[in-house]
Each structure stands twice: as C-alpha cells, then as structure tokens.
Amino acid sequence: MQQPEAPPPVREPPPDSAAAVAARVREVVAAAGVSQREFARRVVMDPSKLSRSLGGTRRFTAAELARIADTAGADVGWLLGTRTPQTAPVRRGGRAATAPEGGRPRQIVRETVRLIAERGFHAVRVADIAEACATSTAAVHYHFPGRDDLLEAAVRWCMDEDTARRAARADDPDPAAELHRLIELQVPYTEQQRRQWLVWVDLWAEAARSTAVGRLHVDYYRQWRDTVADVLRRGVDQGVFRPGTDPQAAALSLTALIDGLAGQVLAAAPDGDGTSARAMHNALLAHVAATLTP
Structure with missing residues (x-):
C-alpha cells in the first residue's frame, strides 16, 4: 500500500522569534475555546511546559508546534513566522472532517498505546505505528521525533484517560x-x-x-x-x-x-x-x- 507523503520538515524558529511564536500559540489556544490544561491534553503536551512556553520562559520545540498546528487546524508556517497564510491562520472548530479524530498526533498516540498493549513497548516499531495510522514513518517522526517522545506521550495519554474515567x-x-x-x-x-x-x-x-x-x-x-x-x-x-x-x-x-x-x-x-x-x-x-x- 502506497503511503501518503510526509509533511514538510519543520524548522526550528530563530532565537529572536520566541515571543512572537508564543503570541501566535496564545491566539490558537483562544480560538480553540478550551482551557489551557485541556488544550495541552489535546496536543499531548505537559501542561506546565505549555504554560512556561506561553509565558516566555521556555521555547516550543518544532514537534510541539507541529502537533499544535495539526490539532488546532492552524498553519504551521504561520506559527513559526516563516510565512503569512493566504487564508485565516486558525480555523475555528479545529481540523477538517476528513482528518483523524482528535488530529494526527492523538491518532498516533492511540495506536501506540494499542500496539504497546498487544506487543510490549520494545516490540513496537515506528513503522508499525505508521502502518496502523495509514501514514508514513516520516509523518510519525514529524510529530514525535524519537521513541522517548512517543513513550512519554503514551504515558500521558493513559494518565489522562484514567483521570477522566475517575472524574466522571x-x-x-x-x-x-x-x-x-x-x-x-x-x-x-x-x-x-x-x-x-x-x-x-x-x-x-x-x-x-x-x-x-x-x-x-x-x-x-x-x-x-x-x-x-x-x-x-x-x-x-x-x-x-x-x-x-x-x-x-x-x-x-x-x-x-x-x-x-x-x-x-x-x-x-x-x-x-x-x-x-x-x-x-x-x-x-x-x-x-x-x-x-x-
């Protein structure tokens, strides 16, 4: 089966653009209409890291910005400040209906958790996750550069699911x-x-x-x-x-x-x-x- 083309690589923003990037992410969070903690959950990010990045004491990584753009339906080039989009930089209501439920990052994490349960973490390859998501390994690395990133995201997803069940x-x-x-x-x-x-x-x-x-x-x-x-x-x-x-x-x-x-x-x-x-x-x-x- 022919795999879809991977998204273009995300370049790290220049050092003097951190404040501008944070301001654009704040606009994305506001457009999502949810709390900052809930937004962090959606993009599989530590809420404290999101808070520090928005406050200017920590820089967003390229992978985090890619997940934010994918989940919120934003233009990643606009987030990075590398280009001005021809259309609205943030689509109200999130991604298009054809996108995976919750966005590609959440799909990757869901499938990672399922495969870990079936095979164990060390038996799961990035290629297996890509196949389960009907995408390419490059697309997985685009959102989660390494296995440690995937492991941390899987742990955070399980924590969120368990906490939500208890809260309900x-x-x-x-x-x-x-x-x-x-x-x-x-x-x-x-x-x-x-x-x-x-x-x-x-x-x-x-x-x-x-x-x-x-x-x-x-x-x-x-x-x-x-x-x-x-x-x-x-x-x-x-x-x-x-x-x-x-x-x-x-x-x-x-x-x-x-x-x-x-x-x-x-x-x-x-x-x-x-x-x-x-x-x-x-x-x-x-x-x-x-x-x-x-």
Missing part, C-alpha cells in the same frame, strides 16, 4: 460508595481495562529506567493516592470509616494492593487458572471491610 464517576456524597466505585474502575473486567493495565505494566519498567517517564509516573501516582486519601479522609470525618485511620497510609496500602492483584489477574491463564478479575474485586472489598469499616 466522582464526588459521590457517600465516601464508601465512591471508594467502591474507584476500586471497580481499577479492576480489569473489560478488554479496554485489561489493555490499559497491560500498558501500565509495560510502562512501569520503562519508568524505572527513564527519568522523564519516571517523573510522570511519580506525579500520576501521587495524584491517584491523593484522590483515594481524600475519599478516606471524608469517610473518617463522617464516621463511615474507622476513627483514627491515617488516610495517606491507608491509600498507599490500598493502591499497592490494587497494583499487585492486577498483576496477578493479567498473569492468569486464559483457561481460568489463576486470579480472576472477580477474585481481585472481592479481595479489595474484603480489605476495605477489614481495615476501614468501623
């Missing part, structure tokens, strides 16, 4: 019910949940070897444990959970148990020999009953 079912007035829902979301009942766990297990090993991914891993788990600890703290205050419970220590124990049991479920044989998702769920509920119930 949070803020129950009953802390016990909310904790049970958080636990249920972590049990790999569905194929999607199992795929997400397979990716996490693969990325844990990478986090131990990669400083950048390791920092993401630490930040994510801090947020996850804080979420659980907040629910436990409300439960203790309301008398739903055992008085004197240390929310942070209890959250650490519970999240560690979730991780260990999930690993056993993933390692179980297809014929049912081993820990099942239901057994994991029951064990977690039993742990809550034994350690937290008054």
Whole structure:
C-alpha cells in the first residue's frame, strides 16, 4: 500500500522569534475555546511546559508546534513566522472532517498505546505505528521525533484517560460508595481495562529506567493516592470509616494492593487458572471491610 507523503520538515524558529511564536500559540489556544490544561491534553503536551512556553520562559520545540498546528487546524508556517497564510491562520472548530479524530498526533498516540498493549513497548516499531495510522514513518517522526517522545506521550495519554474515567464517576456524597466505585474502575473486567493495565505494566519498567517517564509516573501516582486519601479522609470525618485511620497510609496500602492483584489477574491463564478479575474485586472489598469499616 502506497503511503501518503510526509509533511514538510519543520524548522526550528530563530532565537529572536520566541515571543512572537508564543503570541501566535496564545491566539490558537483562544480560538480553540478550551482551557489551557485541556488544550495541552489535546496536543499531548505537559501542561506546565505549555504554560512556561506561553509565558516566555521556555521555547516550543518544532514537534510541539507541529502537533499544535495539526490539532488546532492552524498553519504551521504561520506559527513559526516563516510565512503569512493566504487564508485565516486558525480555523475555528479545529481540523477538517476528513482528518483523524482528535488530529494526527492523538491518532498516533492511540495506536501506540494499542500496539504497546498487544506487543510490549520494545516490540513496537515506528513503522508499525505508521502502518496502523495509514501514514508514513516520516509523518510519525514529524510529530514525535524519537521513541522517548512517543513513550512519554503514551504515558500521558493513559494518565489522562484514567483521570477522566475517575472524574466522571466522582464526588459521590457517600465516601464508601465512591471508594467502591474507584476500586471497580481499577479492576480489569473489560478488554479496554485489561489493555490499559497491560500498558501500565509495560510502562512501569520503562519508568524505572527513564527519568522523564519516571517523573510522570511519580506525579500520576501521587495524584491517584491523593484522590483515594481524600475519599478516606471524608469517610473518617463522617464516621463511615474507622476513627483514627491515617488516610495517606491507608491509600498507599490500598493502591499497592490494587497494583499487585492486577498483576496477578493479567498473569492468569486464559483457561481460568489463576486470579480472576472477580477474585481481585472481592479481595479489595474484603480489605476495605477489614481495615476501614468501623
């Protein structure tokens, strides 16, 4: 199958254009009509890096500008200041209907995550990702120059998906019910949940070897444990959970148990020999009953 032509290479902007580039990106963000954090999620970028770049204390990389242009439907040459577009530099409403859902960068990351779940990170080639996206390897490198960039983007995508699922079912007035829902979301009942766990297990090993991914891993788990600890703290205050419970220590124990049991479920044989998702769920509920119930 003939691959589509790759986009033209993006040149790094000259040193004296950083402020002008940041101003044009701010215009793109405003035209998107979403928060700065949401825009960072869409372009698979660390929100703090986006904030620093917009504030002038950090320069955008060429790949970041390529992702911003692709996702927002902007003219990358206009963003870089290399040319003045003949039409509006930013299309309201984003990309054309023929573009991949969420833009090419998000498609690349989605397919990367799927392939990591199926084969493991080190078995996935850029050529495999390009084939899955019906594009060229040059187009993948255009948005994500190296494998480390793809790995970081895959970790960030998984974090965002997991956080969004939790947020959609949070803020129950009953802390016990909310904790049970958080636990249920972590049990790999569905194929999607199992795929997400397979990716996490693969990325844990990478986090131990990669400083950048390791920092993401630490930040994510801090947020996850804080979420659980907040629910436990409300439960203790309301008398739903055992008085004197240390929310942070209890959250650490519970999240560690979730991780260990999930690993056993993933390692179980297809014929049912081993820990099942239901057994994991029951064990977690039993742990809550034994350690937290008054």
